[in-house]
Amino acid sequence: MSERKSFSMRHVFKNVLNLEENTEQCGDAENHFNVFWKLRILNEDQKYLVFHLDCLRKDETCRWSIPTEIEAIFGENQARKSTKNHTFSQISPSNKGNIYLTWKNVESSLEADGSLVVEFRVKIDNLNKVAEKKWRNFDDEAAEKASDSIIDFAEYFDCRSVIEKCENFILKKPVYMSLKETFDYALRYKLERLKKKCISELKTSADIRSIISKNSNLIDNATWKHLSLKITSLFEDVESQLEIMQKTMKTQKNETPKVRRHHF
Secondary structure, eight states, rough: OOOOOOEEEEEEEGGGGGTTOEEEOOOOOOTTEEEEEEEEHHHHHSEEEEEEEOOOHHHHHHHEEEEEEEEEEEETTEEEEEEEEEEEEEEBBBTTTOOOEHHHHHHHHHHHOOOOEEEEEEEEHHHHHHHHHHHHTHHHHHHHHHHHHHHHHHHHHTTTTHHHHHHHHHHHOOOOHHHHHHHHHHHHTTOHHHHHHHHHTSSHHHHHHHHHTTTTGGGGGGHHHHHHHHHHHHHHHHHEEEEEEHHHHHHHHHHHHHOOOOOO
């Protein structure tokens, strides 16, 4: 079971009582766990002020859903609260206005300047279940086109089993990336087997420089150890080849036939 994730968003909405019917006021978009979210209020009619939390995730490469528990808190003194559950998805990117206040309660929650302080505390649950469901419905062709999206999704959900399946796919299928790009990818998502595969394919000093140059601060001790062993192995191969060449040259020199000199 992965650790439950949570975040909070707070916004001060100005001149709420002057909000015309069927008009809205929005807060700034915020990034939480690699997904952007936005608070929004809507004067739906003369009875209620409706509060929305919008999930701005835009991903058409796979189905996704984020089950949440939302606690909405109103007013600087947090006098009014409301708790609701909602599963965000492609077809339901907002909590659908299931959090609202009567205008009477809005007025009693306002600050002296007529503004309304709104805070949403969001808890995200069932992460492994959701992410693994995505993978089971994911065919190879889609995976090749959207491996970044899937692995981002798995990292967001802290689901190692899905990340490992992504890694298996990359290891088994041809990857149309350079050695440096593949190693960058392995470092970014902590794909240990892919890192080892990249290191095993290092052939020249130029290869080594290419993967180390901009990644030195991302390389952990274990990976440095593998790199050191590979570099040592490469130098040993070079020394061995030089030794063979020297022996070959010496042998050829010794086997060179002597030219007889004829005296006339």
